[in-house]
Amino acid sequence: EVQLVESGGGLVQAGGSLRLSCAASGFTFDDYAIGWFRQVPGKEREGVSYISGADGSTHYGGSHKARFISIDNRKRTVYLQMIDLKPDDTAVYYCAAARAPRGTVYLSPHEYDYWGQGTQVTVSS
Numbered sequence: 001e002v003q004l005v006e007s008g009g010g011l012v013q014a015g016g017s018l019r020l021s022c023a024a025s026g027f028t029f030d031d032y033a034i035g036w037f038r039q040v041p042g043k044e045r046e047g048v049s050y051i052s053g054a055d056g057s058t059h060y061g062g063s064h065k066a067r068f069i070s071i072d073n074r075k076r077t078v079y080l081q082m083i084d085l086k087p088d089d090t091a092v093y094y095c096a097a098a099r100a101p102r103g104t105v106y107l108s109p110h111e112y113d114y115w116g117q118g119t120q121v122t123v124s125s
Helices: none
Strands: 003-007 010-013 018-025 032-039 046-052 058-060 067-072 077-082 091-099 119-124
Touching: 003 091, 018 032, 018 091, 018 119, 032 067, 032 077, 046 067, 046 077, 058 067, 077 091
Parallel strands: 010 119
Antiparallel strands: 003 018, 018 077, 032 046, 032 091, 046 058, 067 077, 091 119
């Protein structure tokens, strides 16, 4: 059974940093793309960063600079390092997994079959 469990969210002041973690189980990274998304009430989920589990190639969504995605295969964990956070970054952050060929990532949340429960990030001004 595929499981994704996010952690690392919390309250941080503007300009601060957070590292989110996504602990994965039940599948092989080599066969999947992993994405980090965020959502605020009333809006669709927005892609932040993506990584190919097979070769580690990455893609960053829209204007999401300073949002660095990485994989630790030994710990079976995908990280999202966020620096210089702003109040507009306040959202629930989710990681998601989708079967994908080597080097491929998907930008749309609709391509992802498995989702974690999310972790709240709140950035105060």
